[in-house]
Amino acid sequence: MNIFKSPLFLIIAIFIAIVGCNSRPEEVKDRTTRVMKGLYSFGPELKSFTDCEEGNEYWVADSAKTLELAYSNFNFEKPYEPVYIEVECHTIKSDSLSMSADFDSTMVVTKVVKITKEIPDGPCN
Template structure:
């Protein structure tokens, strides 16, 4: 009986650890539309659907920064319109992005263009 209880407890602990281990990959991704700018000291996203709220960006898709750089934008921090799939999390208190209260973790790049829709972020 005790051995059975230990097995159930161990299984419960493993399930708990697995469910908490990667909080950013929980299937709760959302599509965000807004302006992305990139430069040596900043990667930011201005959410057009959230009154222009600005977020630090972490690019787990490995496509956002790549596609931005392939657009041959001559100056850093020139905004481009993007549609991305990702999750928003609270920013850390130190390091890159600490000056913004939230971070957008980009999981998938859907669209990137230099043409900013006139009805967006105005």
């Protein structure tokens, strides 16, 4: 019996081809850590970052659990006041089912390098 004529072999081969070719772009993650500089705003419904150099906007996920705390320590009277930050991070595709869906990418912060109320002159101003 020739194995290539077996219907079971054909079904398995088709299944493997479908699974192998069915890549999911939303699961592809860019795990390259880099330092990004820009403006961060935080409030009850929004955690956003605007990259000063490229102007891209990101939803922010604080995996270090220090960015939101440092922002809160400024004791702003109103939410969403921008601050200048420099952070180590990587980006991932935003979840299409959450608040981050309005942003193309989510910036995952792994370390806060600098956070200040003073926004430097240049592209951030």
